Amino acid sequence: MSNSPILLWFRRDLRLGDHAALTAAVKTGRPVIPVFIHDDLVAGLGAAPKMRLGLGVATFTETLAQIGSRLILRKGPALEVLRGLIAETGAGAVYWSRLYDPASKDRDIDVKAALIADGITAQSFQGHLLFEPWTVATKTGGYYKVYTPMWNTVRGRDVPDVLPTPTRLPAPARWPKSDNLASWRMGAAMRRGVEILTQHCTVGEAAARDRLDDFIDTRVQNYVRNRDLPALDGTSGLSENLTYGEISPGVCWHAGQRALLEGAGNAEVFLKELVWREFAYHLAHHTPRIINGNWKPDWDAFPWNTDERLAEVKAWKQGRTGIQFVDAAMREMYVTGTMHNRGRMIVASYLTKHLLTHWKVGLDWFADCLIDWDPCSNAMGWQWSAGSGPDATPYFRVFNPVTQLDKFDKDRTYVKRWIAETTKSQQQTALDYFAMIPETWHMAATDPYPDPVVPADVGRKRALAAYECRGF
Incomplete structure (x- = not known):
């Protein structure tokens, strides 16, 4: 097995640079066969993230070709596919980068145990995070429930130097067959929105590195002031690329x-966002319930609305609430697949507090619409806004979307x-929204703008009354 392929x-590590699993595989001198598997976790992605993942896989295929390698595409249960490839190629090892959301962890644990039982080396590596969740602990050995103490703990830690980018991968004597990516129809669920949404994607490792360089060179010095202004290009935009591992958090750090060190004081806030x-x-690893259930169990008794057929909820999804900040942010997401962070807080607060609708309704909608959808960040963000999550600020904080605007x-x-x-x-960006939305929504740019479905002051009073009634 000493020269058998690896x-x-x-998965979510579509890059060559700063890639521990890839570096380790190359160091062995054995043939390396890159593989991407369209398994149940990929099949279960929402429309926009699945389309964006498809673009990432296509670009990474080209990147590998440039260094004389290939990306083998297969569809099916991960273990079944890997066993099939092992039989076809004589591979003696499988390497991968660790993921930490509950669904990925469960899959990977099962795959690793089965492969080891088969006599195959199965090894996972760090790469999706700066710090392994189990290495960051409070003074008493517990996990962090509040962000700031965690930041204070890790801010001075050493992060390993960036690993080099290989210029060649050892190839096998024979390549196994690969699926055709087009046959997977990764963008099918986007329907007529594919063309417009694709224009707003920044895909691949080279593009991600350029995006980081541009941010550091031109915007990081004004990051604190500009990052809250949704009309400005004041943020890094790297959440999209970090989601698919087209750039490592280590490179960004x-x-x-x-x-x-060169005097850009605002850069510390950027580092804080990486640790956010x-x-x-960290929370998803230690408290996996955060992904699908209330992180604070007391909120299980809160009478959230869960009926997505309500007119108020439909208006929220369609960007027709009559609250301009909410509607602008929702439409930005539908057209670009991203949303300014200030907008994310506003639309989440409005849904969960002004409309008293369960955060999972919003979480699921974001999971369908965001190209930078991330299972852990999405869940924590929604629960932070709803009050059921790890937020040190009292749950009764209700953003006023009018004064925020x-x-x-x-x-x-x-x-x-x-x-x-x-x-x-009317700007083209605003008109693009009507070119993308389902025709069944019966919306047009010539429609009158609606009155608020729930005015800001009314929604606040309603939320506070509901909290008081339930004893919060």
């Missing part, structure tokens, strides 16, 4: 540290960009 199972992502995975989009540049009905000079 199957390198790619070291770039931020260099900027900080780590916090989401006055504060962060005073001249309504962001609103005009995404809501066609509020201005005579």
Whole structure:
């Protein structure tokens, strides 16, 4: 088995650089067969993230071809596919990068145990996170339930140097057959929205590195002031690429540290955002209930609305609540597959507090619409906004979406960009929304803009009354 091939199972790590599993495989000198498997977890993705994953796989296939390698595509249960490839190629080992969400962990544990029982070396490596969740602990040995103490613990930790990018992968004598990516129809669920959404994707390792460099060179110094202004390009945009592992968090961390040492004080806040992502995975590892259930069990008794057929909920999904900040953000997500972070807080607060609708309704909608959907960050973000999650701020904080708009989009540049009905000079971005949405929504740019389904002041009073009634 000393020269048998190694199957390198790619998942959310579609890159060559700073890739521990890839580096380890190459160091053995054995043939390396890169593999991507369309299993149940891929099949279960929402429309936008599945389409975006397909773009990532296509680009990574081209990247591998440039260094004389291939990406073998197979569809089916992961263990079944890997066993089939082992039989076809004589591979003696399978390497992969660890994932930490409950569904991925369960799959990987089963795969690893079965392969080892088969006599195959099965080894996982770090790469999706800066810090393994089990290595970050409180002074008493527990896990962190609040972000700031965790940040204070890890901020001074060493992060390993960035691993080099290989220029060649040892190839097998014979390549196994591969599925045709087009036959998977990864973008099928997007229907007529594929063309527009694709224009807003920044795909692949090279593009991700360029995006990071541009952010560090031109925007990180003003990050604190500009990151809350949705009309500005003030953030890194790297959540999309981190989701698919087209860039490692280590590369981002070291770039931020260099900027900080060179005098860009705002870079520390960028580093904090990277650790905020780590916090989401830390919680998912230690309290997997956060993915599908209330992190704070007391909220199990709260009478959330779960009926998605309600007119208020439909209006929220369609960006027709009559609350401009909410509607602009929802339409931005539908057209681009992303949403400004300030907008994410506002739309989540409005759904869960003004509309008293369960955060899982919003979580599922985001899971269908976001190209940067991440199982752990999405769950923590929604529960943080709803009050049922790990937020040190009291649950009765209710964002006022009207005053928030006055504060962060005073001249309504962001609103005009995404809501066609509020201005005579309609921008293409706002019109694109109507080219993407289902025709069954019966919406047009010529429609009058609606009155609020629930005014900001009314929703706040309703939420506080509901909390008081339930003894919160």
